[in-house]
Amino acid sequence: MRVASVLESISAGIRCFASHAGRAGEVVGSVDKKHTISGVINVPQRILMGPGPANAHPRILAAQALPLLGHMHPPFLAIMDEIKSGLKYTFQTDSPYTLMVSGTGHAGMEACISNLVEPGDKVVVGNAGIWGERVVEMSKRFRGEVTDLKVPAGQTVPYELLKQTLEQQKPALLFLCQGESSTGTHQNLTGLGELCKKTGALLLVDTVCSLGGVPMFADAWGVDAIYSGSQKCLSAPPGGAPLFLSPRAMEKIQRRKTPPATYNLDLNLIGDYWGWFGKRSYHHTGMVSTCYAMREALALVNEEGLESMWSRHKELHHRLWDGLHSMGLKSFIEKDEDRLITVNTIKVPEGIDWAALIKNAMDEYNVEIAGGLGPSAGKVWRVGIMGYNARPANIELVLTAFKDGLKKQGWKKF
Amino acid sequence: MRVASVLESISAGIRCFASHAGRAGEVVGSVDKKHTISGVINVPQRILMGPGPANAHPRILAAQALPLLGHMHPPFLAIMDEIKSGLKYTFQTDSPYTLMVSGTGHAGMEACISNLVEPGDKVVVGNAGIWGERVVEMSKRFRGEVTDLKVPAGQTVPYELLKQTLEQQKPALLFLCQGESSTGTHQNLTGLGELCKKTGALLLVDTVCSLGGVPMFADAWGVDAIYSGSQKCLSAPPGGAPLFLSPRAMEKIQRRKTPPATYNLDLNLIGDYWGWFGKRSYHHTGMVSTCYAMREALALVNEEGLESMWSRHKELHHRLWDGLHSMGLKSFIEKDEDRLITVNTIKVPEGIDWAALIKNAMDEYNVEIAGGLGPSAGKVWRVGIMGYNARPANIELVLTAFKDGLKKQGWKKF
Structure with missing residues (x-):
């Protein structure tokens, strides 16, 4: 009966390739959808002087051609440890909570927002361009209550406005974009860490297009969370997002009443894969080649200083x-x-x-x-x-x- | 006053490197956190005969060493088009809705769940191992009402149980894992597409470890959504997740009352970047090297058949x-x-x-x-x-x- 109804449902003329069936013995059709790719990939040379990706360093590209390791193999875990260490230097922090998110800068942004914002949390967004806009949108999707401090294109968010808003609203999170690549502004972060601590907010900073190009002192400036991108001043291909949390930010994440909506970017789980809590638990398959690239990128940062x-x-x-x-x-x-x-x-x-x-x-x-x-x-x-x-x-x-x-x-x- | 309070907050002994300050003229500290990475990356050779990643094909690794293109440059968009076409063949579908999610198999899983499940939707999960478990967890986080059809380890989910449950519950979504890599089972999909259509459910299938290794006929079998991984039978490094939607699944996504919680994996926005709707809108920076790898992987599928x-x-x-x-x-x-x-x-x-x-x-x-x-x-x-x-x-x-x-x-x- 079951087989009969199945056969009816398969359009006439489709043959059964018994020899190609999986173990499960499915009733399979014929391969009738054609493929159109052929030959080897063709990639022209370009000098990428836009807002990113920039051209990757040849040593970093070469690292991506190295053979794979297993995502839980000790030599690969050692490379992950090197990335954590390299990021501590690059962010200028002693916090143990650094890692590379498996994804682009957007995944880094979402990892921060989804983990640091609980439903109902007040979020103040310094909005000087497209990245501020996206954080407004993302924070709303994760059910934060957003105050959108939008400034005209080409300006940064004034310290006095931030001070006033933080003191009035006492939000859970303040977002600022250090380098707003849509308008070309640099947000001065001086004094904001202190202000956030006083008013009980965490300070989240986007450094996608600035990290490695302009100063960042996560600890000295009292920053609580940072995400970045690989394809800008770090000279790697897009795909890995450097991330930093202060112990205070980590505490907030561990105190959450509900887990973040995203499992894929749950920093408790990802952190556990990166060894934040003393062991190594499988969460997802680490992006092996992308990690090689990030390791080399951070080694180059070290070599140059x-x-x-x-x-x-x-x-x-x-x-x-x-x-x-x-x-x-x-x-x-x-x-x-x-x-x-x-x-x-x-x-x-x-x-x-x-x-x-x-x-x-x-x-x-x-x-x-x-x-x-x-x-x-x-x-x-x-x-x-x-x-x-x-x-x-x-x-x-x-x-x-x-x-x-x-x-x-x-x-x-x- | 403002500068004074800042200076107080910076621990004594930290010098100001005026020459290193960004345009914003921040009060910067000294680079006192040391770096520990040095030398070129060391990657031993391994033969990876576990459940994945498998070793990547050398031609695919070589493609990852090619120079970058911009993520909106026409030659790169052409490579994205080749990926879509190659996936149509690999999934055996005529649906225009294929793409590579920027992320690992987990991102592919979350893209499907977060977009196909609206808060309150009934989700039936065929749970034969760890992937079923994760879909149960993920569906709950995106506020689906989950029925967990858990079977003992080493067994697949019986057709009769699925039939009965679908007819009783009329869920919005049925999940099955074609290849459950934690236990080594192959879920037979015969007849399930038809059953789902009759009962109004969408059929979502995990093919992370099976795509390219065993038959998949998305259209002939009536599957509505599939995600996969790059690092298994497709011989590429981990980092790109092949994804397929039927027109019926796409319709459901476009009819959503609320956008999915995840902006990073919003398939309306990502699809718009991949040209699903006739134009190309920037959503995130495509993973250029990973796309090169996927393009070569799909060309190899084509060449072998x-x-x-x-x-x-x-x-x-x-x-x-x-x-x-x-x-x-x-x-x-x-x-x-x-x-x-x-x-x-x-x-x-x-x-x-x-x-x-x-x-x-x-x-x-x-x-x-x-x-x-x-x-x-x-x-x-x-x-x-x-x-x-x-x-x-x-x-x-x-x-x-x-x-x-x-x-x-x-x-x-x-």
Whole structure:
């Protein structure tokens, strides 16, 4: 009876490939859907000077071609330990709670929000662009009560506004984005850790496009949670999200009344896989190649040293702007102290076709210059100075592409 | 005043590195946390014959060393299109809704559960081991009402039980795991698509350890959603989760009253990045290297052909068992038709130390044989026959390791 009804349900003409059936002896059809991929993958070379991904360091790419290890094998667990240690240096923390989330910066963001926000928690979001917008959205989805401190595009969130809001609202969490890549602003974090401790909030900071390019002192600044990305100043491919929690943030997570909605990003479980609690429990299959890449990325940070990395990024930022200013171009960001070093937003002058300049840069120089995003769309170009790409030759190439693109549109200011 | 209070909060002795300050002019401390990683990564060679990851194909590893492209660049979008097409073949579907989730199999699982389950939805979980357990847990976190059809370890979920439960409960979703790698069972899916359609349920199937190793006919079998893993029969590193939705499943997602709790895995947004709806909207930064790997993995599936892959896995499964039987070893799975080809569970005989045999295999032969997991822990060895590793030489090596390990413990049956 059962078999009969099944046979009826299979459209006529489908043959049974008994020899291909799994052990379960399913009634299988024929392979009638065709495949269209053939040949070896074709990847052109590009110089990625947009807001990321930046080009990865060749040593990091090479590490991704190494053979796999098991995700619970001791040599792989040792690599995970190296990542934790490398992140402690990179975040400048003594907290044992660092790891690489298996996923992109968005997964890092969601790991923080979903674990640090309990339903009904008050969340204050410093919202200076698209990343603030997303944290507002995410916090709502995890049932937080959000206060959206939205500032005009190109500005940062003023300390006084944050102070007032924290003192009035006493939220569970304050979010700020150190480097807002959609607008090109750098949020000053000075004094905010102290303020959060006083008012009982945890301080969560997005460092996706800033970590390794500008200073971050997690402990000295009193930051409680940070997520980042691999594909910006760390010079690795996208896919692994560095994460940091202070002991205070960890305590909040362990005191939760209900587990976070996401099992995949439950930091109690992931932390247990990364050895936060003295043992190693399987949660998911660690991203082996991506961990190799992150390990090499952090070794490179060590070899160069943080101070040297920060100086290099800063010097090239000035070199870029010296060139841009000489062409008569201006920053989208009014205040000098609000400007982000790693993602630079350049005002599109009136009468200039921003998209045509970008196309010319790619067609003629094989270099990516990006347009705006979210609140800056159509208003700016964005140039990234990040990690392996933060080298004089790349800055000169970008300037050449700008010069040529502007000339072709009849720009007279140089 | 503000600066004064900040200075108080910074412990004495920390100098200000003005030259390292970001544009924002933060008051920065000194780099006093030391780094401990040095030198180039060290990765030993292993033959991974456990339940996964299996060794990746060298051509796939090589693809991961290719230079990055931007996550919205046309050549990268073309690679994403190739992945969608390759997955249509691999799942045997004409549905346009295929993509690779940026994350491991767990992210794939959570993408399906979080999008297909609305708060209050009835979910019936065929629970034959650890993957069933996790879907029970995940469905509860996303506020589904779960009926847990738990069967004893080593058994599959009987058709009659499923039929009865679906007819009584009329759930929104039925979950089954095609290959339950914790116990080594293969769930027969025959007739279930039809049953689900009749009772109004969507059929979700886990194929993490089975896709490419045993038949899957998503359309012919009436499956509505599938997630899988990259690191098993597809021979790629862990990190990308193949995903399929039927038009019926897509409709349910688009009809949701509330968005899923997870923004990171919201399939409306991710699908929009993968071009499901005719355009390309940025959601997250696609995992570029991991996509290269998946593209090559699917090209290899194409070149070999599904029928050939299924036959190869089946033949080697028989070769393994011929050898194991000749040593007097037995399957953990009672019924022949319930046995999974890709992950084989071997009963540990009384008096034999399973861990010692595993250690001997690694120490002497550099080959991974795994122990049990969840309900099979301590009771079985697990041997994977998956993808690039499904080759005669590897099976012979595993058999040699078993023979040697048993001999050293005085096993007399051969």
